[in-house]
Amino acid sequence: MKLQINLRNVVVALVAAGLVLLPLYSQLSGNIFILTLFTRIIIFALAAASLNLIMGYGGMMSFGHAAYLGIGGYAVGILAFEGIGSGFIQWPVALAASALYALVIGALSLRTRGVYFIMITLAFAQMAYYIASGMSRYGGDDGLTIYKRSNFGGLIDLSNRVQFYYLCLGCLFGGIYLIWRIINSRFGMVVQGVRSNEQRMQAIGFHANRYRLVCFVISGTICGLAGALLANNTDFISPAGMYWTRSGELMVMVVFGGMGSLFGPVIGTIFFLVLEEVLSQFTEYWALIMGPLLLLIVLFARGGIMGLLGRFSRG
């Protein structure tokens, strides 16, 4: 694949460089707030990127992605609560639990299409939400405080802001690299083929749903990782973090950036969360602007930010 120099790639490169250099700026200017803000942004960008894998490339509109954030987070939180602080146990459990959940609900949900798929993934995520709020041992509705972040021996200290930031960034870049490899592999081509024309893919001998399901599970697993990171970031996990509006926000981040573009979700997440932050500086009622803006973007800018940039670079 040959890299082209156009506006889109330049913006992506600048954003990536900016993310890498951010702790340096934070250190020099003494602005710690921006580091915590962007740690959060990077974690959500990872979640959005995983959603983009199935939404943008697989054509599966999952309205329940927040469930994985919760499952990954609760895996870390519950193990920490029970006295197992090692990240080498917590994180694999978080990933495995997310993958298992994705496997079960994927196998059921993929029997449906279109708007029914949106609804059934939403319903399963709400079910997970109610399970979480029913776990009285782990705080129920009030959530669970995580007193100690995951312990990776001497390898990395998650309580150190800069180290944690780079860990999150590494996960994000790793996740995007993985997604890039997937969509350019034979497997990814089949998944995209199924999105464009399922019947034709079936006719030439691909078991469409099996490919879809594997893609769904990969996406869920990556999002579970984001959940484990998020729980470590906030030192807290509660059912509210997996409420359906969170799933909606993840969808918004993907669409803001541009569905089906590799870096789109990162740009979209930065845009969404920074805008939220900036607007809430001016007014308490930031959603009063965000809501109609979302409506306008859906109506007039369907490709999101990446789509707009692409349009400009073509002239």
Added chain:
Amino acid sequence: MVLVEQSLNGLQFGLLLFLLAAGLTLVFGIMDFVNLAHGSLYMMGAYFAATFTAWTGSFVLGVILALGATLLLGIVLEFVALRHLYGRDHLDQVLATFGLILFFNDAVRLIWGPAGLALPLPAWLTVPVQIIPGVFYPAYRLSIIVVALAVAALLYVVVMRTRIGMLIRAGASNREMIGALGINIKLLFTLVFGLGAALAGLAGLMQAPILTVQIGMGENILILAFVIIVIGGIGSIRGAFLAAIFVGMIDTLGRAFLPDLLRMVLSSAAASTAAPALSSMLIYLLMAIVLVVRPEGLFPAAKR
């Protein structure tokens, strides 16, 4: 005795859910439009009713004004924003109306403040009524059942027996065709949307005296309404009615009796947190089973 009372509560909740789901399923079935902001209209109905009742000092007058206001709001909303989304991808509709939810929640917070409102009932609605010897039931809840049943019957007559209803049904089965036959679809759509909004508003304002009027009150119940129309089959009013009663019953009876059942196997504290979660889960489980077994819902409307 408790069983009778709880069954009536279940019926009442189910009927409220039906009012919400009926508008949703009409809009969904006819315009193929997923409207997440339906829950916001439910919330607005409650807020309007609380405000107008406080202004006029009369519950009945407040309710009538609130119904008119939600109808108007629905029509304006359809005219300004939503009609541009017909024929678009479902994802676009989900996102755009998700934006509307954000907007409405903050607009309400700006206008009415973050604290909830109360909608006090007039004295004649607070007395308990003896329904069968020895069983008393609040008059207000009883009147919800009566009003909702009347509205359901009216809706049935309108949809099945009138010319407008015929057009609505025709629109649900083939949109292009009735357009080609010279029916003003745009007007019909606006009308149906306004009707759906008024029904949602009615559900909201009737629920308001039982719960408090608060921001986000429409969101949880909206998901339930979606579950109902998916179980019932999108576009089917009959399906929505049956599924709504069913879901209302499961939810209410589950909340009422599951704690006692669970206490037999769990500690009492664990049972009282697990029970509401479990009864909420039952509904989603039911939906999942229905979708897996009959992906089109129990009573699918006529195929396009």
